[in-house]
Amino acid sequence: MSEEQLSFQAETSRLLEIVAHSLYSNRDVFLRELVSNASDACDKLRYLALTDPTLAGDTPYAVTITPDKAARTLTIADTGIGMNRDELVENLGTIARSGTAAFLSQMEKQAEGGGTSLIGQFGVGFYSAFMVADRVEVRSRKAGEAGGWSWSSDGKGRFTIAESADAPERGTVITLHIKEDAAEYLEPARIREIVRTHSDHIALPIRLVDGGKEEQINAASALWTRPKAEVTAEQYKEFYHHVGRAFDDPWLTIHGRAEGMLEYSSLLFVPSTRPFDLFHPERQVQVKLYVRRVFVTDSCAELLPSWLRFVRGMVDSEDLPLNISREMLQTNPVLRRIRQGLVKRILGELARKATDAPEEYATFWGNFGAVVKEGLYEDAEHRDALLGLARFRSTAGDGLVSLAEYAGRMRPGQEAIYTIHGDDAGQLARSPQIEGFRAKGVEVLLLTDPIDEFWTGAVGRHDGKPFRSVTRGGADLAKIEAPEGAEKPEPKGDRPIDGLLSLFKVALGDAVKDVRASERLTDSPVCLVADDGDMDMHLERMLRAARQLDQASPRILEINPTHPLIQGLALRAAEPGTSEELGEVAHLLLDQARILEGEPPADPNAFSRRLAGALARNLAA
Structure with a gap:
């Protein structure tokens, strides 16, 4: 097959422009992102090989980094799942995510300040390669498939894809042609420093080829299996960056192991900032599931309820079968029990934070409280605990x-x-x-x-x-008793308003459900309220805005019997021949009450006419 020249999706071109030219505050992250992707590719193949061992063969899982100063290239290779033609186009040529426009808008704003914290939020770590490279080449062969493929681009709107005879036996090889101002990333010492800082926790070997010799430069042990006393805050932070695809620091780290009838390890994090797509309908729980250190899935929705979807991390079970299918996860009783334990632990840690660090907790609540309150509606089992946290x-x-x-x-x-x-x-x-x-x-x-x-x-x-x-x-x-010493409002009038109420009811007709004297008003002349059995007014507005309700229900107009305006109108109501004039005023007051509720007048033209008429009469008086 000949080479194909394809164009990046419009949003991808926009993203590449931002990444390549704006986000320079911490270029080290490109290597962390590419190593994380390589690790994920190996994890996915390891899981698929449980049911089809031929996919993995005899090649061990590893990530290899090779700098070449003479050629000015840096190569990151993995022996993971690999990609075929369609996957290269989909994964490297498009951003197939909802909420793309909102993300890019936020990223452009952040780029003005040189920030990088949104790269990982959107799963666009591959594109961070263009921070340091003016050209990127990818060769890949998907496990179980015969043919290999190549992908290359300078990040300027187009990419080339073709069959590749020199693709790896399995996995992916990414070659970066390093920019002049990024030569430091060809230095073996610099690569060691970055990997040990950002990727030491990766649970498979990361090897560096230096002067023809190959050495392992990371610890390659699962961080969650280590005792908490042996894990530093920096190691937790870097693991959070990896597992959560995040750039902020974790606000809360929850590392634990359950033993007894049910055995599992968990390492969970609450972010310090709110993801941009937290309320998108397609957003799911993003907690990785492992079974005896073998990766099973990126996002196991059964591990946590949706109202904890901001939590990132992983769970490693000793009791689930290694070959469990994703369909079986939905009904597995072991997962249900793990979920109960995780929710209890998270709520307990949040309660501790709320007591010990109320100011920090207030910031957390500002970020995630609206999501946690979904649990009050959905989860009767944890309702009491959630009410305490609210x-x-x-x-x-x-x-x-x-x-x-x-x-x-x-x-x-x-x-x-x-x-x-x-x-x-x-x-x-x-x-x-x-x-x-x-x-x-x-x-x-x-x-x-x-x-x-x-x-x-x-x-x-x-x-x-x-x-x-x-x-x-x-x-x-x-x-209700008023506080001792509270000032009692002075009566502003005691004129009976029964006649005015009757007149307003006739004038407003079906536009209101009732007109009555108010007990709740002290300073304002009027307000709207819903009747006891009716829908709350704000809920009704929400449903109408979502087109789930056709029209507004008539409300009760309450008038303040002690307000000077109402007292004056009551006096006018006792005079003969004022019904028409006061009927106009009734509609004006109803529209005023609507405006106070954030709603427009029922008839803006009539409102304008009545207001002009009232002002004219006042000037003529």
Whole structure:
């Protein structure tokens, strides 16, 4: 077959431009990434060879690094699974990942500051070779296939692919033509330093060819099998970088071994930064599964629930069969028990952090709290533990509060945990619906994550106290004692408003479910609330935005009977011939309440006309 000239996928060309010309703060990572890829290729072949030993043959698993100063090349070879033509095109010519555009946007922003922390997040480690090389050549032969293939590119928009007679017997050979300013990576001493710093934990031999002699330059032992006392913080960090394809440092490292009826080792990490695709629907648990040091799968969804999908690491089981299929993983009772043990351990470590390092924990919660709260909705078994870990913004101040802290500040007579749902905590704190609660010293939780709408309904109550939205149903504030010494709001008027209520109900008709005097308003003239049995207003807006709900339900318009505006309108309502004018005002106030909820007026043209009319009448008075 003749050579094929193919173009990179548009996103890949964009990525190569960023990597080759922007991310220069730590070019050592290219070698770490290529060695990690080589290690993964060997792991995958080792697993497949369990059921088909002919795939592996007699060639041992290893990674070999060969610098050639005369030719200005650096070669990284592995004896792993290898790639055929289609896999070379797919893996090296395209980024077949959802969320590509968002990732590249973040990467471009980071590149302006010379950062590299997003390379591994997206599994694009191969492309980091162009940090130090102006041309990259790949020769590969897939295990079990006869023909070999070559791939080459200068990273400038196109690549060449062809059949290769000199492909390795099995595996992949990557040759980098080193740039003038990257000659240091041809020095054997420099290569040893990088491998021992970043890849010492790789559990197969990494060999360096120096002056015709070959030497192993890594420890080549599974890090998770070593006692914790023998593993340094730096070794944990580099293993996290490898297993998690990450560039940040781990915020929490959990290394343990279970013995007894069930034996397994685990080395898990909680990142210090949030992955860009954390909330993408296709994102899965990314914890590697090994069986007696033999790699089985990159991402075993059965090891952890989806609400812990930010956790990276690996688990090595002594009890699973070596030839277990991925289909069998879904129903295996051993995995279910391992999962229970891992979740219990992770939750215990998080609880310890929350107690011992609350400021650090607040940062963790800011990164991953919205994901953890999915467990409140999905996982009844761990709900109590998760409620203890949950942290919330509230009207009590700028920091985060736990439910235990909230309960300790509840007012005498308060029978519920009060919440308000929306998109922005600052705006929620200024909502008219919480005015009466503030006046009584009642703390309100400000819930801004979409999952909050669902878990509060699923959980129902905590420690005997129901979760209750301040934007739904009656306020019941009369039962709650105000703090001692709290200023009581001065009455702004005592004029009866029954006539005004009746007039507003007639004028607004089906646009509202009811018009009533408010117990919860102290400063604002009006607000909207949902009836007791109706859907929360924020949830309704979310469902309408997702096109899962056709139209809004009519709400209750509450008016503040002591507000000067309402008092003045009540006086006007007692005068004959004012029904039409006050009907216009009723619609204006309803639209004002809608705007406060972040919604547009029902009819912007009518709103503008009514507002202009009201201003004109005021000027004429």
